[in-house]
Each structure stands twice: as C-alpha cells, then as structure tokens.
Amino acid sequence: MQKVVLFGECMLELRQAKDGVMKQSFAGDTFNSAVYMKRIFAQQDIAFMTAVGQDTISQQMVEACSAEALNNQHIFAKSERNPGIYLVQTDDEGERSFLYWRDSSAAKQVMQYVDQKAIDALCNADLFFFSGISLAVLESQDREAFWAMLSQLKEAGVKIGFDPNYRPRLWNGPDEAKAEFAKAYAASDIMLPGVDDFKQLYNIETLEDILAFCKPYAINELVLKNGPESVYCQLDGQLTHVAITPVSNVVDTTSAGDSFNGVYLGSRLAGGDVTSSVELAAASAAIVIQHPGAIAPSNAFDKIHSAVK
Ligand code: ADP
Numbered sequence: 001m002q003k004v005v006l007f008g009e010c011m012l013e014l015r016q017a018k019d020g021v022m023k024q025s026f027a028g029d030t031f032n033s034a035v036y037m038k039r040i041f042a043q044q045d046i047a048f049m050t051a052v053g054q055d056t057i058s059q060q061m062v063e064a065c066s067a068e069a070l071n072n073q074h075i076f077a078k079s080e081r082n083p084g085i086y087l088v089q090t091d092d093e094g095e096r097s098f099l100y101w102r103d104s105s106a107a108k109q110v111m112q113y114v115d116q117k118a119i120d121a122l123c124n125a126d127l128f129f130f131s132g133i134s135l136a137v138l139e140s141q142d143r144e145a146f147w148a149m150l151s152q153l154k155e156a157g158v159k160i161g162f163d164p165n166y167r168p169r170l171w172n173g174p175d176e177a178k179a180e181f182a183k184a185y186a187a188s189d190i191m192l193p194g195v196d197d198f199k200q201l202y203n204i205e206t207l208e209d210i211l212a213f214c215k216p217y218a219i220n221e222l223v224l225k226n227g228p229e230s231v232y233c234q235l236d237g238q239l240t241h242v243a244i245t246p247v248s249n250v251v252d253t254t255s256a257g258d259s260f261n262g263v264y265l266g267s268r269l270a271g272g273d274v275t276s277s278v279e280l281a282a283a284s285a286a287i288v289i290q291h292p293g294a295i296a297p298s299n300a301f302d303k304i305h306s307a308v309k
C-alpha cells in the first residue's frame with residue numbers, strides 16, 4: 001500500500017438553485033483530487049491535510065472526508081476559526097459565478113499546528129501533493145515553515161507533487177506568486193500544470209516555451225494539461241503525447257484538473273505507465289465535467305472501476 005498526503009483547503013460549497021434553496025457540499029482543489037484518487041484506487045492510503053475549527057461545519061467536513069474513506073490523521077481540528085465558504089450562482093444563460101468567504105478560514109493557519117511530531121508522521125508518505133492554491137491561502141508569515149517542512153519531507157525520500165493552479169485573486173500580485181512557485185518547481189519531482197497557468201503568469205503557451213521554462217528546475221515528471229487539447233508528459237527527459245477525446249456535452253468544468261491530478265497520480269503510484277495513467281485520468285475528468293459541482297456522484301465511476309480491476 002502506498003501513502004499519499006494531499007495538502008490544502010476544503011471549503012463549504014453552497015449552490016444556489018433557481019428557487020433560492022442552497023445545496024451544501026464540500027470542495028477544494030486538493031481535497032477534490034484526494035477524493036477522486038481514493039475512489040479509483042481504494043487500496044491506497046490517501047490522506048487530506050488541513051486545519052479545521054471546532055464548529056459543526058468543520059465536523060461535517062471531517063465526516064465528509066471519512067465518508068470518502070480518506071485518512072484524517074493529518075487534519076488538525078484545533079482552530080478557533082471556521083472553514084471557508086464559496087457560493088456558486090448560475091444565471092439564466094447557465095453562466096456560473098463564484099463568491100468566496102475564505103480570508104479568515106481555519107485552513108490558512110494549518111502550519112501553526114505542524115510541529116516536529118507532525119512532520120515525522122508525514123515522512124512515511126510516498127507522495128506529498130500541494131497546489132498554488134494551497135500555498136496562496138497560507139498566512140504569508142507561515143510560508144517559511146511550509147518550505148522547511150517540505151525540505152524535511154524531501155530529505156526523508158517523500159516524492160513531491162505540485163499543480164500551480166494559479167488564481168490571481170489569491171496573491172498580492174503576480175510577482176509574489178512567481179517567487180513562491182519558483183520554490184515549488186525546484187522542490188517538485190512531479191508537476192501537473194495547465195497551459196493556462198503559464199499563459200497567465202509568464203505569457204508563454206507553446207509546448208516548446210513551457211518545456212524550456214521548466215528545464216532549469218529539472219522536474220523528473222511533467223504533465224501538461226490543456227482542457228480538451230492533448231496532454232504532454234515529459235518523464236526522464238522522454239516526451240509522450242496523449243490525445244484527449246473532447247466531451248460534447250460539458251455540464252460544468254469545475255474540478256476537471258483536480259480529478260485528472262488525483263487519478264493520474266494514483267495510477268502512477270499503482271505502477272501504471274504515463275500513457276495509461278493519462279488515459280485513465282482523462283476518462284475520469286471527462287465523467288466529472290458531465291456532472292454539476294466539484295464532486296460527481298460515486299456511481300458515475302462504475303465504468304472506470306471495472307477498467308481498473
Ligand atoms: P484545469 O481544471 O486545471 O484548468 P484542464 O481544463 O486543462 O484543467 O482539464 C484537465 C483535464 O480534464 C484535461 O487534460 C482533460 O483530460 C479533461 N478535460 C477538460 N476539458 C475537457 C473537455 N472539454 N473534453 C474532454 N476532456 C476535458
């Protein structure tokens with residue numbers, strides 16, 4: 001059994017129906033990846049790492065992790081704060097808009113609970129995965145502690161995975177994001193960016209330019225996603241191209257990249273090669289985008305389960 005720890009923020013998701021009724025669920029990029037990884041690779045030990053408070057929504061969030069069979073060992077439930085919330089509204093044309101209340105969420109404080117004992121407990125993981133969102137939401141004075149923790153994990157032989165998932169509104173300008181991301185690229189054994197991340201942050205978007213940009217960081221495994229366009233993987237310097245079959249009836253692209261990441265990483269840890277792992281990840285993401293919200297119903301993956309078994 002392999003152990004993966006996914007680090008970040010999970011939020012209460014509220015979806016407003018036409019009649020004004022709010023439907024509640026839980027979501028957040030690395031949480032979504034953890035859920036999809038565990039759903040397809042049930043035999044692996046998948047942990048979500050965050051901080052929550054002592055309120056009822058925090059309790060329900062932890063219960064949601066348990067309901068998805070995630071390992072809750074690295075969830076710190078001591079914060080005085082509450083979880084972040086976001087509201088999804090859909091207008092008459094079907095356009096979605098998002099409102100966030102996350103500036104003082106419990107998850108921002110996670111590093112304040114990470115002592116040496118907590119780091120030691122992470123050192124037996126095979127993979128530690130985080131994103132640009134996980135980094136952005138950390139209190140800025142806690143980022144140093146995060147990087148110190150990451151270098152201890154690396155030293156202990158834990159593989160490091162990263163998705164930049166650049167969200168401009170979470171950063172004090174692009175320079176802050178660039179500086180933090182450069183540390184993440186340097187630490188990463190495997191990176192799963194989207195072409196959009198490079199376009200928005202560095203104004204580069206061709207495969208050649210992106211590979212040239214990443215070269216100095218010597219990232220062993222680079223998986224470049226681009227919506228319905230082909231996925232390119234560079235492993236040990238070897239480039240592989242995998243075509244994606246576009247979905248014609250896209251309902252909601254939320255979590256496409258998150259589900260792709262979770263299933264790709266799960267497949268690679270289970271011994272899958274790059275091509276079969278991209279194919280499985282893309283098939284899972286294709287299912288996710290045909291359902292509303294970040295987390296699709298678990299029975300939507302029946303076909304994938306039979307393909308894996
Ligand atoms: P992100 O959510 O990080 O922006 P992408 O939009 O690049 O991620 O999508 C991630 C993956 O989801 C793609 O590599 C692809 O496998 C799948 N995907 C996204 N959009 C589509 C689509 N329209 N048709 C089929 N697959 C898609």
